[in-house]
């Protein structure tokens with residue numbers, strides 16, 4: 001089912017939660033709404049669900065305006081499923097009854113069969129008669145997912161569905177959810193403030209800031225070609241180096257980096273990805289000194305002081321055991337792997 005927002009603005013008194021937001025989600029597509037707290041993600045989700053009415057603009061389901069005040073379509077008639085951050089299972093109902101809650105239109109036998117099928121899909125058919133408090137967080141979230149998909153909604157809306165799960169469980173449930181969404185074919189919107197969640201699960205990411213969409217694209221597009229410094233910061237913990245533009249390049253304490261599109265004489269910020277920096281033997285490239293080294297398994301996290309740069313450069317690399325904190329090293333920053341933005345663009 002296609003879901004669209006056309007010029008949607010949402011005000012709550014003096015607060016403008018959304019400003020002129022337009023977005024089309026294709027049938028079967030999984031879209032992540034990504035952004036910091038308060039940027040309007042949940043509000044957009046609530047408008048799609050129909051629990052909120054837009055101050056201006058339209059919400060479209062299969063091309064039909066469902067937000068028109070004269071012909072407003074109530075949430076229960078939109079064919080939309082919802083998964084909340086806190087699972088929102090009814091504590092006094094069994095798992096089976098929770099899943100059957102959305103199936104009230106079906107007869108008892110049919111509802112039970114549907115609920116069992118949905119629970120089986122998330123690997124929890126054996127928990128049909130259990131109560132939510134008897135389940136772990138991950139299991140409760142799977143039940144919430146089963147409840148949402150059981151009525152076969154055309155659109156599935158999920159608000160921070162993994163944020164209450166610990167790291168390891170989060171990865172498992174997220175991957176299971178991705179597989180399930182693909183299987184059900186529901187058009188899905190997932191709200192998250194975690195770029196990794198967004199990149200792992202979504203076909204497209206919608207990056208929001210202060211009630212507006214600032215970039216839409218695949219995870220790779222947003223990571224490789226962020227439209228602004230703000231967007232870039234979301235996807236990488238850069239070392240940021242200030243400089244100014246002269247002769248089509250930015251002069252910084254860490255070298256000159258091409259900036260053909262920036263005005264001469266303007267201030268710029270060069271973003272250096274930690275895993276792109278190479279540590280080479282002393283005497284090559286920039287002179288540096290290792291000031292910290294932390295073993296992180298697959299790679300080390302290093303801090304390297306570079307002459308003329310007042311902060312340490314953050315580096316992710318596998319380093320030979322022969323190099324110790326305090327040693328002098330060479331630092332290579334491949335100039336075609338940095339991102340350059342106007343300093344004003346923050």
Ligand SMILES: Nc1ncnc2c1ncn2[C@@H]1O[C@H](COP(=O)(O)OP(=O)(O)OP(=O)(O)O)[C@@H](O)[C@H]1O
Pocket residue numbers: 012013015016017035036037038039040041042043044193
């Ligand atoms: N019912 C409401 N009444 C008043 N202000 C609201 C209401 N709902 C949302 N807001 C405000 O609108 C803005 C956007 O809120 P929203 O919940 O959509 O953000 P969010 O991006 O989902 O944030 P979070 O990640 O913290 O959930 C915030 O400033 C919020 O305080």
